[in-house]
Amino acid sequence: MTLNWDVTRKSIGTLSIWLGTGALFAPRAITRALGVDERATGNDIALPLLVRLIAARNIAMGAALLVTPVPQARRTTEVTLLLTALDGAAVLVGRRGGDMADRSVGLSMTVLGLAAAGAAHWHRR
Template identity: 75%
Template sequence: MTREWDVTRTTVGTLSIWVGTAALFAPRTLPRLLGASETGTRADVLLPLLVRLAAARNIAMGAALLVTPAPQARRTTEVTLLLTALDAAAVLVARRGGDVARRSVATSLAVLGTAAAGAVRWHRR
């Protein structure tokens, strides 16, 4: 189980760092690729700040997953799942307001489902 956990947390941690880094350096482009409106991503003056804050969080959570040994990884997994759930809720609210494309909701829910399945799997062991 330890080897399997190491592969999983290394993969998720590395992916979080890469996504966070992309968002840090492309705070208008990445939201557009994920379905935010082009008008909003060009005109909103606060968007880069908010995206970069989320990027910093992603990088921090990815780093935490990379350095957390398997016995203590449960808490890190729980925090990551909670943050992912909050992100999904924010996307759903934005979609209801017409601010994001349908694909954003699908992507967000897929990420949430994957994170939840992973958390359930690791917590059952």
């Protein structure tokens, strides 16, 4: 179980760093790829700042997952999964307001589902 969990922790950490880095340097392109309305991504002056703040959080959480020793990293992973759930909730609220495309909701719910399955798997052991 420890080996599986360690591989998962490293995978989540690496993915968080890569996604965060992409969003840090190309916030408008990332939001368009995720399905945010192109009019909003082109005109909203606050959007790049907000996306970069989230990107910095992802990079920090990914780095924490990679450098924290295995026994302590479990808590970091749980916090990361909680933040993923909050992100998913934000996407659902945005979709309800008509600001998000279906593909963004689908992607977010897929990530949330995988995170929830991982959390359930870890806590059963």
